[in-house]
Amino acid sequence: MLNFQHSPYPERSAETSDAPHYKPSDESEQTVFLVDDDENVRNSLAFFLEGYHLNVKTFSNGQEFLEKVDPQADGCLILDVRMPGLTGTEVQMRLKQMHASFPIIVLTAHADVPVAVESIKQGAYDFLLKSSSQHEIISTVQEALKHSRRNREIVRELNRTRALMQSLSKRELEVVDLVIEGLTSREISERLDIKIKTVDAHRANLMRKMGATNVADLINKIVTLRNTDYPKQS
Incomplete structure (x- = not known):
């Protein structure tokens, strides 16, 4: 002792x-x-x-x-x-x-x-x-x-996700919010009054910019970031 x-x-x-x-x-x-x-x-x-x-x-x-x-x-x-x-x-x-x-x-x-x-x-x-x-x-x-x-x-991974989200356009942020809600491309196109192929193009850009492997990964990254109270490191 x-x-x-x-x-x-x-x-x-x-x-x-x-x-x-x-x-x-x-x-x-x-x-x-x-x-x-x-x-x-x-x-x-x-x-x-x-x-x-x-x-x-x-x-x-x-x-x-x-x-x-x-x-x-x-x-x-x-x-x-x-x-x-x-x-x-x-x-x-x-x-x-x-x-x-x-x-x-x-x-x-x-x-x-x-x-x-x-x-x-x-x-x-x-x-x-x-x-x-x-x-x-x-x-x-x-x-x-x-x-x-x-x-x-x-925290480093959360900061990385935060930085990637800052690269998204206003329309891409609108689309990703609706993806998180569970809406299909058709439903998103109706909600935003844009063509389905335009929605699909935004979704493809979202996946690429966020480095997501699939929709579930994309949703997990963003929801985790938004729901976590964490200190931001420089």
């Missing part, structure tokens, strides 16, 4: 020595952000995670973290629930308002479990007890980092 109160620099035990090392799938480095007002906890946990070749940045309070963090950073956040000033819950709410994309792992003592559960309901990825085993800690962090990378890949 990691004893945060008495061992500021825990060594990796046999329990975790064979744990798989998660590596990002591309050249960019992920970051584990750690926010806790207890210096002993920060030092202990940072030292432990760095032993797994993870990039760790520590903060003593929530305000400092919010002022310096990039909401679209690739990584995860380990956030203490109870801190002076901004509490972990308040930091989580601020991050939600900032549309932060990285997963949040709530760090809590036994007595704060109900608060941690509420944080999960508010969108936190997971929570860890301060008495958690080394294996639980590294496994949770590594899964959160994988989750962050998957989320970024999804």
